[in-house]
Amino acid sequence: MLISMRTTVGAAFAGCMMSVALSAILGFQTFLYFQIFPGDAMRYKLLVGWIWMLDAAHTLTICSSVWSYAITNFGDADYTTQIVPSLAATVALTAITTLSVNAFYGWRIHKMSKSNWWITFPIALLAITRVALAFVTTTEMILTKTFPAFAAGFNIVLTCGMSISAATDIVVSTSRYYYLRNLKQGYTGTQEVVDAVVVFTINDGCLTCAIAIAAIVFLLKMPGNFIWLGIYFSIGKLFSNSVLATLNLRNWYRHRPRPMGIPMTRAQPLATHTVSSGPPASSDKRTMDPQRMEVFVDQQVEYNVAMDSFMAMGDDDNISEHSRKSVNVR
Template sequence: MLPDIRPTLGAVVAGCMVAVGLSAVLGFQTFLYFRIFPSDSPRYKILVGWIWITDSVHTVLVCTTVWQYLIVNFENLGIVTKIYPTVAIIVIMTAVITLSVNSFYGWRIHKMSKHNWWLTGPIVFLSIARVGLAFTTAAEMMMTKTLSEFSNKFRILFTSGLFVSAVTDIIVSVARYYYLRTLKQGYLPTQEVVDAVVVFTINDGFLTCTVVIASIACWLGMPHNFVYLGIYFTISKFYSNSVLATLNLRNWYRHQYTWNRPAGLSMFRRTTGDGSRVHAREHPTSVLSSSGGSPRKHTHARSIDDGRVEVYIEHQVEYNVGNLIPEDLDALESRSHRSSKSVEMPSTAEL
């Protein structure tokens, strides 16, 4: 009787298909990023390029693994117990991508928390520990070469790496949620943007953590098939797409909360018909313009009996709410406090 290959080779094929699909999504997001944000910070461009390259290498390794299992050993059913070196390298690449993503979020949390090392320190430690466990796991896979032997000897090792990854996800998501909620102050569009970012943060952290936990559950419950491996193929893809989605959604925030929402304040110097300035009892006109209509004029006169002359110098000031959606969302906090300041008119200079 032939063994059931659905939970072994079938799971590998399914995981490969999902991984390739997510890699295609990442490639499209990378294209959008460089088209929408050509003037973005060089550090972000380097990060996006690095993530795309490592993800491409990861995808090639996944496809190579499936090729070896299904094509090279087409009639060899005993191959389901063998661990190819490409599987070990996939473990390493997953850890490298995870480290890159956690470093990005850890750096942002470090800035939002005002350099709180008590919070970002554990994130750095867990991220580095995750990489160390992954390299150790990969070395043991290459030496044991069979799934049954690896499962019997190093189950705790592989589980520890995935568990550390899940714990890091939880800490990062909770920290992002906490510090983003503290930004809900000041101007209303800023609060709306923060609400949108918070929702995305919760969903994003929940998704990556769920995938990791699912891989752990399948590994502990079904260590002798490849269901856990098929899920494991997709872990790095969710991490990579998370970063690109975080960067690209800035454009959506910009269009969602700044379209047709200019807030302007228009002021000018009052002059007479021959171009001379206003004198003692001739008071200027203050103009407050709305976003879509013509200015409304209000004239006020006041006697000046002590010989002084008041001149109202009025300037046109336009504050675009679009500035609340900066190129770097790390500036959101400072912009929020700045936008909450009131503007008084008119300004008076006494001569």
């Protein structure tokens, strides 16, 4: 009985606490976004508001589900085999959240790839298939009402849905990495900025993919407990925080000492020609000898990230180079 409570109600409760913590982080990120970027395009504001509302509903369904198992039916070990409706709703809300996030990233990739449908169409297809399987899972959970009955015929549907979610993460992260890698070629001064975005992209995709795979493994190996469920609770939260972190990272770049690039100044002598019949001038003292002419080129190259688009969404857009040269003749 004790072991059963630890691996069922205890695992679900731990997952609930983690989800609430991630939801609090998302709420803070949402607050920061509207405080820092009040002038953003309306589509980004609507996206952030939509993500926050989905996350709030997702948190409520998770807490309601855990309350049913841990409080309302405390001590009833048999009740842990029941599927409460709010628990089934978490599957649908997770799928809607992942669809919203993947649609955002798919749209960005579509712009970066210059409307290359060979890349964006598979992303859209995978995301829609994931949602379809999630709604089938939610419906069957409500109809079967118990985990044993659901596992007998529909565990494969839930497993396929999470597998497609992991595959979508891999495709999206790989595509973003590919175009970001090409973006920074030839712009040495902005590689620091682009490299930071690349690292974030890879880590973000790897994390969500790893969480989905872990949930699949525990579902297949330990279908009789809630460890997989506690892990599954956090998937939607990670996707939501990913979008907000992508948008809010713009403020970090903006307030750095060198916010949008690395200015580099160098001076080098191009030629020195001396016309003099007398002794050479001292090496440590320059004079305005009219017979002595030195030509120096002071070249200042400033690399900027020209980003209305980068500053509008936080990553991945075009980079432009601007250079200025001045020539002094003495």
